[in-house]
Amino acid sequence: MSLRHIWAVTLKELRYIQRDRATLILVIFTPTLLLFMMAYAVTADIKHVPLGVLDLDRSMTSRKFLQQITLGESIDLYGQVNTLDDLEELLLKEAIHIAVVIPPEFERQLLALRGMPLQVIVDGTEPQTGGYALDQILRRAETFATDLLSSQLVAMGVDPDVLEPIDLHVRTWYNPNRKPKVDVIPGLLSMVLGLPGMTVALTLAREHEHGTLEQLLATPIKRAELLLGKMGPYVLSGVANVLVTSLVAMLWFKVPFNGNFLLFLVLSVIFFFALLSMNMLVGVFIKTQAGAMALSFLVVFLPGLFLTGIFFPLVSMPPIVRMEAMFLPGSHYAIITRGSFITGVGLDILWPYAVAMLVFGFLFTGVAAMFFRKKLA
């Protein structure tokens, strides 16, 4: 194994990438561009959900109630209708996502403390929006009822606190308002940084298609050196991308970085090594660039997008899938980016993930080199 040989291959690959300006720009800017777009799209807070109202009571209390549930930015009154059919039409047209039906006995029942007859209709096609709006309305309806009850209790000379006897203190660490951007942006970072490296799977197939592989093998460069050298440009551009995307996350999106940046950079290099090795392993079996592209898309890219815990927590996934996720460098790296940005933990906690990625890197490259040799013989 000679570093000089690896570097020679890296230089050759660099020259290939740089020959075409557009490819160079894409390799360098894809992660930053995607981070920008996705960060805005993914971390949007749900706000201004349109509400339809069918008020059959038309009383003081029902008006007060409507005022209470449309207070603030979460729910906006879209309009009042006169029949249930009108509500249905608005829901079908997606003009509203949620509706309340206030029956004629609303005020009478409430003031008599017999209950709160109220119907909420939710559009289930968008569970996130619908669930959020439903949550808001139920919470406000409860406050409305509790206020009414406690004023009644005060009139009876009872301390209204008895309605909620248990004090629940909830505190959220690291991210007190549970703002998605604080953890989703570091998560996205781990995903977008891996994208340019996906193309490394194509580089061996390219030599096959162009018929230049034999020339390469006639040189004294060993096979493992060839594979490592081909990864070189993507490690280099990856490091540059880590710097740029982290700066964007910190300065533009104001996500605090609490860890050790140098450590983060080193761990990122290990991640690139593991991910590139995985792509290389995919590429070794395929003779055409088209095939390599399809295979690395299905085997590396898709699982890396969905099964690394960026959008959906790993703990809630079925055990078999969780095991698959352990073999994806991205799931370890997602923990590292979050740890470095949010909790600011060091190597004492992150070392198992670094070791796992290193093992994958050597394992995948080793197996790739082995099959590469067999295939050529």
Place this chain on the structure above:
Amino acid sequence: MIARIWSLIVKEFIHLRRDWWLPVFMVLGGASELLIVGWATSRPMTNLPLMVFDQDQSSISREVVTALENTTTFSLKEWALDFEDIEEAMDRGSINAALIIPPDFSKEMSSTNGDPALMVILNGAESVAATEALRAVEGVGRELSEQLAIQRLSFLQGSLEAFNPSVRVWFNEALSEALYTTPAELALMLEFTVLIFAALSFARERELGTLEQLLVMPFSTMEIILGKAIPALAIAFTDFVIMLGMIHFAFGVPIRGSLVLVLVLVIGYLCVELGKGLVISVSSKTQHQAFLLVLLIGMTDFMFTGYAAPVESMPQVLQWFANFIPAYHWLRILRGILLKGVGLEVLWPHVLALVILGVVIGYFSLRFVRRALS
């Protein structure tokens, strides 16, 4: 002319025959991947690891823990012996929530004027899970409070429940995430399949220098485009039918509207995406570059399927931008027909938008291909 287009199609399939496994793999592999991803991620958030620091150690405090476990949102991971245990587990990221029950909890609960308190710490490093955990914790807190209030004020008996509104969910009765997310995942797979096949078509010929051979043959630009597009369209359409069957039978996504309408409109949508793929293809010098462009464009489009966040809550600029994304309109159409059973009378604005985008993209791909060929 049809005979000539046919010969081009045959040529494309001969290309593919060498790699006959490629479309098969892409279609079957993509569909099974959809099955795994849908199965793994479109479920309620459960099993969030919880740590409990029970300083009270009474039957009442254990009831609280059981109530939290019964939500299925949490699974009890371990008992903490002191506060440091919680701090360490939080730093490690091994728990999403911690419950602290103070020593006097059962005493305060049993005395008539007692003031019991519970403390919950959530791990904000995973905000989505933390929000879900908060919802579950507050629900349990409310329930326990209500029970105690009824116990203490005997005259409230039973009447508190009457204050809960009745809730009806339309189109997706269980508020199941699967009905919303699996169509988006399907759209992602479908778009990437089309883009990869279309993007490679010209990039490969150019890179390998066979584009010139195509030029000297007596084909018009339109014929060359159709020859390239039809095989890709056939593959993608098969892909869609298989995946639609999959989300219908495996995830219970209903087909409430007209199946024929979906199948007709998907062809239209695929043509628009094919146009995009051809533009990528002719403007890329190498397959390497085409692949990078496919990844960038495909991921951008994926955001507008509403997978991670609904388009309506995005910043105004992005909402405006969404109108130029074919996948956004396609998802509106797909969800509308499948989940709501609506037809063209409601969906026509999105169909119209797709047609306009199709004409614009089609015009450009024709011009690009012409320029590339001359």
